Amino acid sequence: MPLMAVAIAYATGATRLCRRSGHGRPIRARQALWFAMGWIVLAAALVSPIHALSQRLFAAHMIEHELLMAVAAPLLVAACPAAALLWALPAGFRRNLGTIGHGKLLRMTWAFVARPLNATVIHGIAIWVWHIPALFEMALQQGVLHYAQHASFFGTGLLFWWTLLPRPGRQQNYGSAVMHLFVTSLHTGLLGVLLLLSPKLWYPQNAVGAALWNLSPIEDQQLAGLVMWIPAGLVYGGAALLMAGLWIRSSETRAGADALRPS
Template identity: 25%
Template sequence: MDEARRWIPYCGEAPGPEAWLSRWNLDPVLGACLLLLAVALWRPAPGPFATTGQRCSLRLAWAAVVVLYVSPLCALSSTFFTVRVVHHIALVLGVAPLLAHGLQGGLSRLPTPLWSSTAVAAACFWTWHAPAPYAAALSSTVVYALMQLTLLASATVFWLAVRRAAPAAAMGAILATTVQMGLLGALLTFAARPLYAPHFASTLSWRVAPLADQQLAGLTMWAPGSIAYLVAAMWIGWRWMRAERAREPDIKPA
């Protein structure tokens, strides 16, 4: 128990199965920020967003943040490394592309070199899933905020770069990202021992071994995470083929 109490992350102490559904995050700072964003996103005036689609993307991103950081899912991520991984995948594959679409007009002057953006996003993802930085984030609110913001910002810039790149280059960057996420997932899945000290005891009240939790987290990265990137690459390829067919001149029979 003393070891478990060393790790009190932003989402609170790891809850047991009898308490987690009542563990909503009522952080006043986060609540005030979300309220101000809601006023901006749902006000009748057009605001700074160029299209209805962009506004809808930002609203969806806002809703996803509420689910991730206000609902009991936040507290559950203190218990299970797998849920933390789901959080991070939701950030980089859900919230980030929504922000990239919703903010593309406001960020039009932001430089987004494709391969540099890809490398930075991958480096952030690997860094925060290394045991020492991960443990630091779960013992400090400031480091936790840095982890979340850098993951989200680097992924948003990556998706902006993908949107601006030629289709072939965009698919190449996505496939490279798929490979690196799958590799990290495989390393976690086949590790011989648990690596993340904050979860050495947090899963035991659920009768889940920390190594089993880590293996499931690795599989989550390896399969659903990689598949989501592959779907994005396939979508780009499909739109590319449609555009190429539309450019072809109509061939009329003689």
């Protein structure tokens, strides 16, 4: 139901924005496509058979987490959905939210967590802490902790990508983005390699269905580590390469503009 509510709110707000202004429709159409893709991935992670399978197969659990952090989160950030979601709300409620958003404490808190270094550290802490065996298995047993685990992965993922991906109207530091993406690729890859090479089973309770897929519990863990190391690493590494390309292009553009500027 929350997924459906968000989809309806976005569609309502985007329609209102399009009716109010005919400018920027190609951009809004592209953003709507990003949002739709991110929403579909989020739904696939949370309400498809992947979620049910993740309770009994650690590799499926890892796929679910990577879909939340490394696929759905950047797609939704690229969609820049805040304006559309706000326009789905009544005008009075929007004004109240604006007043709350301009509060000093909230602005100071957001300014702190939205720094690229801080967002990278917060996202990294969420990933490593929830993979502590005792805490991970507690989350499997208790629904509230399981929801908290997913919310922290997805929420810190949104924060991480929001601080790094280029957005309209913001001066982009591509060098910083490349560095933080590279660091995240390294530490998540390290965790994946530890899972892959460890001779000890980290999460016995999450491998009870491995035999149904002709896997031993340790093979299930190795497959999960491989998922975290290779596909997820390719996402972060690919994003870093993209940022590096944009960095080079922006540098060339600035160099060309400086050359044309009269001395």
